[in-house]
Amino acid sequence: MSKLRVNAFTLSLDGFGAGPDQDVTNPLGVGGGDLHKWMIGTRTFRKMVLGADGGTTDTDEAFAARSFENVGAWILGRNMFGPIRGEWPDDSWKGWWGDNPPYHVPVFVLTHHKRDPIVMDGGTTFYFVTDGIHSALEQAKVAAGGKDVRVGGGVATIRQYLREKLIDEMHLAISPIMLGSGENLFAGIDIPRLGYRCSEQVATALATHVIIERA
Incomplete structure (x- = not known):
């Protein structure tokens, strides 16, 4: 059965998934790039994002590789x-990633402003969804053809998606840094009350x- 997943999403020790003041030179906000040191050396990151060979084959790589398994569509x-x-x-x-983004499947982008789809190299097509998260999920599930979103x-x-209890599984990587400000993932959200538990x-x-699953 198709799942809605979050994978390889990195948080700081104080709960921030991005730093403040995102712009072209700081796509993850100021200091946000330091969150992802665990990933950038892995074989999966080098292959999928950089188009390069080599990389680590350790536990970090195992989680990075899992993040791309059985994915038929994305939501951004x-x-x-x-x-x-x-x-x-x-x-x-046309995105941060150049002509050949690392998705290689349909990607549904949430926005309030209409835009025609963008067909990229490598199988990625960006679709722009203006009628909310539920519509994006419905479209993504159809596009995924039975695979996960x-x-x-x-x-x-x-x-x-968390507040609506629509996410089935989350893989969070907790990085040993603190950002102090930015976007906090769990602020004001009672995860246990929503039915989520840590399974790994x-x-x-x-x-x-950390793997968090919905009961």
Whole structure:
């Protein structure tokens, strides 16, 4: 059965999934890039994001590889797609990732402003959804063809799906840094009351990997 998943989503020790002041030079906010040291050296990251060979084959790599297994579609918040706010000024911005994004499946971007789909190299097509998270999920499930749908972020998008108890499983990587401010994933959300529990935890030198599932 198709699941709605969050995978390889990194939080600071104080609960922030992104730093403040996101812009073109700081796509994850100020200091946010330091969250992902556990991932950037893995074989999966180098292959999927950089198109390069090599990389680690340790526990961090195992979790990175799991994050791409059986994914048939993605959902992204608009901030995850880019730094532009308001109406799209033109069609020049096509994401952070260049001509061949690391998704290779349909990606549904939540936004309040209409835009035509963008067909990219490598099988990625960006669709822009203006009628809410439920519509995005319905469309993504159809596009996934029985495979899972992965919510890539950012924090605000995951929070919306969490509050509706729509996420089946989350893999969070807790990085040993503190950001102090930014976007906090769990602020004001009672995770146990929503029916979620921790089912797995593994620590490495660069992160503590936690699996949270909905009962």
